[in-house]
Amino acid sequence: MLTYLVRRILIMIPTLIAISVITFVIIQLPPGDYLTTMINEMQSQGENVDQSKIEALRAQYGLDRPMYEQYFLWVTGLLQGDYGYSFEYQLPVADVVGDRVFLTFVLNFATIIFIWAVAFPIGIYSATNQYSIGDYGLTFIGFIGLATPNFLLALILLYLANIWFGTSIGGLMDPKYLDQPWSVEKALSVLEHLWVPVVVIGTSGTAAMIRRLRANLLDELQKQYVITARAKGLPPFRALMKYPLRMSLNPFIADIGNMLPQVISGSAVVSMVLSLPTTGPMLIGALQSQDMYLAGSFLMFLALLTVIGMFISDLLLAVLDPRIRLGGGANR
Amino acid sequence: MKLRYLIPALVMAVWTAAASAEEIPSLAEQVANGTLPPLAERLPQPPMTVDFGSRGKSLGRYGGTMRMLMARSKDTRQMTVYGYARLVSYRPGDFELFADILEKFEVEDEKVFTFTLRKNHRWSDGHPFTAEDFRYFWEDVANNEALSPSGPPNILLVDGEAPLFQVLDERTVRYSWSKPNPDFLPSLAKASPLYLYRPAHYLKPMHAAFADPEALAKLVEDARQRNWAALHNKMDNLYRMDNPDLPVLQPWRVTGNATSTRFRFERNPYFHRVDPKGRQLPYIDEVIFNVASPGLIPAKAGAGDTDLQARYLSFDDYTFLKEAEDRFPFDTRLWRTAKGSHMALFPNLNAEDPAWRGLFRDVRFRRALSLAINRYEINQVIYYGLAYEGNNTVLPDSPLFEKDYQTRWAGFDLKQANRLLDEIGLERGEDGIRLLPDGRPLELIVETAGESTKQTDILSLIHDSWLDAGIKLFTRPSQRNVFRNRIFSGQTLVSVWSGAENGLATAFTSPADFVPYTQQQLQWPQWGQHIETGGQAGAAIDMPAAERLRDLYFTWRDASTRAAKLAAWKEILEINADQVFTIGLVSGVLQPVVVHDNLQNVPEKAIYNWDPGAHFGVYLPDTFWYGEAPTKSASAD
Numbered sequence: 001m002l003t004y005l006v007r008r009i010l011i012m013i014p015t016l017i018a019i020s021v022i023t024f025v026i027i028q029l030p031p032g033d034y035l036t037t038m039i040n041e042m043q044s045q046g047e048n049v050d051q052s053k054i055e056a057l058r059a060q061y062g063l064d065r066p067m068y069e070q071y072f073l074w075v076t077g078l079l080q081g082d083y084g085y086s087f088e089y090q091l092p093v094a095d096v097v098g099d100r101v102f103l104t105f106v107l108n109f110a111t112i113i114f115i116w117a118v119a120f121p122i123g124i125y126s127a128t129n130q131y132s133i134g135d136y137g138l139t140f141i142g143f144i145g146l147a148t149p150n151f152l153l154a155l156i157l158l159y160l161a162n163i164w165f166g167t168s169i170g171g172l173m174d175p176k177y178l179d180q181p182w183s184v185e186k187a188l189s190v191l192e193h194l195w196v197p198v199v200v201i202g203t204s205g206t207a208a209m210i211r212r213l214r215a216n217l218l219d220e221l222q223k224q225y226v227i228t229a230r231a232k233g234l235p236p237f238r239a240l241m242k243y244p245l246r247m248s249l250n251p252f253i254a255d256i257g258n259m260l261p262q263v264i265s266g267s268a269v270v271s272m273v274l275s276l277p278t279t280g281p282m283l284i285g286a287l288q289s290q291d292m293y294l295a296g297s298f299l300m301f302l303a304l305l306t307v308i309g310m311f312i313s314d315l316l317l318a319v320l321d322p323r324i325r326l327g328g329g330a331n332r
Numbered sequence: 333m334k335l336r337y338l339i340p341a342l343v344m345a346v347w348t349a350a351a352s353a354e355e356i357p358s359l360a361e362q363v364a365n366g367t368l369p370p371l372a373e374r375l376p377q378p379p380m381t382v383d384f385g386s387r388g389k390s391l392g393r394y395g396g397t398m399r400m401l402m403a404r405s406k407d408t409r410q411m412t413v414y415g416y417a418r419l420v421s422y423r424p425g426d427f428e429l430f431a432d433i434l435e436k437f438e439v440e441d442e443k444v445f446t447f448t449l450r451k452n453h454r455w456s457d458g459h460p461f462t463a464e465d466f467r468y469f470w471e472d473v474a475n476n477e478a479l480s481p482s483g484p485p486n487i488l489l490v491d492g493e494a495p496l497f498q499v500l501d502e503r504t505v506r507y508s509w510s511k512p513n514p515d516f517l518p519s520l521a522k523a524s525p526l527y528l529y530r531p532a533h534y535l536k537p538m539h540a541a542f543a544d545p546e547a548l549a550k551l552v553e554d555a556r557q558r559n560w561a562a563l564h565n566k567m568d569n570l571y572r573m574d575n576p577d578l579p580v581l582q583p584w585r586v587t588g589n590a591t592s593t594r595f596r597f598e599r600n601p602y603f604h605r606v607d608p609k610g611r612q613l614p615y616i617d618e619v620i621f622n623v624a625s626p627g628l629i630p631a632k633a634g635a636g637d638t639d640l641q642a643r644y645l646s647f648d649d650y651t652f653l654k655e656a657e658d659r660f661p662f663d664t665r666l667w668r669t670a671k672g673s674h675m676a677l678f679p680n681l682n683a684e685d686p687a688w689r690g691l692f693r694d695v696r697f698r699r700a701l702s703l704a705i706n707r708y709e710i711n712q713v714i715y716y717g718l719a720y721e722g723n724n725t726v727l728p729d730s731p732l733f734e735k736d737y738q739t740r741w742a743g744f745d746l747k748q749a750n751r752l753l754d755e756i757g758l759e760r761g762e763d764g765i766r767l768l769p770d771g772r773p774l775e776l777i778v779e780t781a782g783e784s785t786k787q788t789d790i791l792s793l794i795h796d797s798w799l800d801a802g803i804k805l806f807t808r809p810s811q812r813n814v815f816r817n818r819i820f821s822g823q824t825l826v827s828v829w830s831g832a833e834n835g836l837a838t839a840f841t842s843p844a845d846f847v848p849y850t851q852q853q854l855q856w857p858q859w860g861q862h863i864e865t866g867g868q869a870g871a872a873i874d875m876p877a878a879e880r881l882r883d884l885y886f887t888w889r890d891a892s893t894r895a896a897k898l899a900a901w902k903e904i905l906e907i908n909a910d911q912v913f914t915i916g917l918v919s920g921v922l923q924p925v926v927v928h929d930n931l932q933n934v935p936e937k938a939i940y941n942w943d944p945g946a947h948f949g950v951y952l953p954d955t956f957w958y959g960e961a962p963t964k965s966a967s968a969d
Contacts, residue, residue: 056481090566092556162635169632175622178594275625277593
């Protein structure tokens with residue numbers, strides 16, 4: 001087990017290096033760089049920018065160096081905890097990100113809890129009451145959640161929340177709390193605003209999760225040991241919880257690794273629409289304006305989350321399901 | 333007992349008449365404890381007194397917070413736009429220039445400009461604002477190779493000649509050229525103005541020529557900048573309003589940091605404008621920008637989350653906003669925009685493809701394209717018939733306006749369009765689409781920056797009528813950078829963008845929008861670039877009408893009399909109308925403006941324009957104030 005852990009961790013290093021190279025190349029792929037964006041904007045406001053000024057700016061931002069050099073500067077910086085400099089905000093990346101990472105975690109954690117809290121009971125119900133009206137009804141609702149465009153649902157819910165509860169539109173808290181320190185009122189205001197994005201981001205994930213749990217559980221329920229347990233008089237609820245449910249939990253655990261980045265990137269579009277102060281809109285903005293260090297650091301952060309999530313889910317799977325053998329050498 | 337109050341009151345009354353005694357309530361405490369000098373010492377002599385009478389404004393009350401919505405943290409610069417304190421400013425209505433920050437300005441033949449500052453004028457940090465700030469900009473910023481590698485701003489160079497800059501005394505500076513520079517004053521009054529000054533006292537510690545090298549190195553290190561020039565450039569941007577430490581001359585200045593989603597602007601206690609009773613402006617204590625995604629801003633405005641909003645609202649939102657007025661205390665007004673054309677087609681005369689380029693340069697083809705557009709339909713369908721139909725030219729409110737400029741070749745006349753196309757020799761193919769001389773079908777790709785669905789809507793209307801003329805239209809949305817670069821390199825055939833910025837031009841306004849002038853002109857980017865770079869890049873003009881326009885620009889620039897300038901303008905507009913270099917569609921589109929019911933002094937009817945106008949700027953938001961009585965029914969038109 002220990003060697004497995006060590007090997008698993010060591011593999012993460014080349015993975016991250018490969019990801020950093022790909023990230024950097026992809027950010028640089030579109031024609032032009034941050035300066036082109038900036039110059040276009042200056043020009044569209046009627047400012048004249050001539051070639052020598054552009055060259056000077058390019059040198060100032062270090063964009064005149066070859067790409068591999070820029071890459072090494074960035075990566076060595078990352079290793080020292082220096083995330084580079086955001087052109088757009090004219091600030092170090094770490095300063096730009098600030099509060100947003102925390103709010104992103106709050107939002108995504110709430111969403112994952114929501115997905116589980118909704119998908120779990122529905123999945124179990126659907127599987128145990130296969131082809132009942134309840135099964136069809138809940139499945140139908142689940143699919144609507146999956147099929148409705150997130151941004152549309154977001155706008156409708158926002159409008160209703162504003163009309164019914166007077167919740168201010170957009171954001172994760174009432175504007176008046178934005179520059180205040182954390183307080184009970186502020187936290188409550190966050191809760192008041194949080195449910196809309198959580199429901200919106202959660203609905204699609206929920207539908208998928210319901211289907212997976214239902215299918216797995218149905219598989220297990222047919223099996224001999226379940227029938228035996230029932231026949232021996234084990235109460236139905238216990239008979240369900242003790243073995244088949246446990247066996248069908250695999251997708252939940254295996255998904256942890258995927259879910260983190262998926263929820264974060266899935267929430268980006270919703271965050272854009274709802275103008276939430278999370279990392280999503282900032283990442284999209286950074287990609288659009290080719291603010292490469294900001295975008296690159298975000299993407300590396302996501303990659304790191306994925307890699308760690310995968311690691312955790314591998315460990316949990318091994319704990320949960322003894323049938324999973326670690327490493328080929330352990331074979332009999 | 334009574335006497336004790338009476339005497340100070342009398343003294344006060346006398347003093348009020350002389351200068352002003354009313355301290356701003358929100359500053360009273362600071363004045364009382366001595367952290368801020370009293371009002372009389374903070375105001376320059378004389379202060380700039382806003383003429384409330386001619387502007388139809390009422391005297392206000394101090395206090396309040398004005399909430400506005402913005403889409404990006406970069407929008408802090410809008411506070412500089414709305415604040416609109418400029419050396420010289422435009423007056424709304426006639427758009428004449430008056431001395432604003434300056435006490436007075438004298439111009440000799442548009443060659444020698446002498447500026448006089450107000451006595452005791454101070455930056456927002458209380459430091460005196462003097463000729464030194466101008467000298468610092470000219471000698472240590474504009475002419476410093478590290479800070480301005482490309483030299484002084486283009487507008488200060490007339491045919492490459494830099495001005496002679498003189499400091500006459502502490503309050504007087506002079507710029508002189510041997511040739512006229514008529515763009516100079518207007519560029520100072522722009523929404524995004526040319527800044528001739530910098531707060532020298534604040535910036536000198538960041539300048540290598542003044543600072544102690546070690547201290548400077550530490551500053552650069554702490555700010556994580558590459559060198560002192562980068563640091564200086566980052567900290568000295570007066571327009572961006574993103575540095576809370578940078579002293580400004582605007583009515584409000586920013587506090588807080590750039591990553592926030594909420595920006596706060598507090599009053600500048602040294603602001604130079606007063607109301608007719610001598611009370612210092614602005615009335616409103618603070619302005620708040622809440623950042624929201626642009627798509628959400630109309631919804632937020634409709635939920636009463638803003639006190640004054642036009643940016644990010646468009647005419648489509650009007651009905652929704654009107655309906656929301658029942659639930660929230662605001663009024664939605666419609667201001668007319670003043671671009672030469674709200675949307676125009678730009679045939680690329682510098683297109684790479686020789687067959688297309690040849691066609692675009694044939695005036696008959698351009699006229700045919702224009703004649704085959706049903707502007708009436710576009711106006712009715714998209715703008716409820718409230719816009720003006722016609723060419724990209726000056727608007728009816730401009731003194732240069734002539735009906736003919738607006739309507740020539742702009743009526744919907746398919747028969748004539750077809751006749752012109754037949755005359756060029758563009759035969760129709762089997763499917764009714766005409767063929768280029770080399771046999772390719774006449775399939776015209778119109779590119780948009782993909783920023784508004786309205787452009788695509790309008791293009792689909794044009795598609796149908798062009799098809800009747802045998803021209804097939806395809807729309808290709810792209811991204812703004814790609815869009816511009818494709819046009820510059822000649823890959824784009826026709827593009828869509830807004831027309832001339834200033835539809836309210838006078839004889840003294842620069843006609844640059846209508847003549848080859850910069851690369852940014854989508855109908856002739858390479859000719860523009862050629863002129864802009866002094867012949868180093870781009871392509872020389874090889875079309876008589878465009879050459880004539882270029883010459884007329886110089887005629888206008890060098891003309892010293894109004895009559896001569898007017899004559900040049902008239903011919904420029906005449907050539908543009910006749911040659912259809914740009915195909916204007918509709919202009920004078922209405923802009924919804926959301927105004928809180930309690931907010932006073934915001935005009936009912938006004939012009940919403942970037943330059944000149946600075947959006948709300950010319951209406952002086954520093955004179956807006958909060959009253960209690962809703963004026964909804966009384967002021968509704």
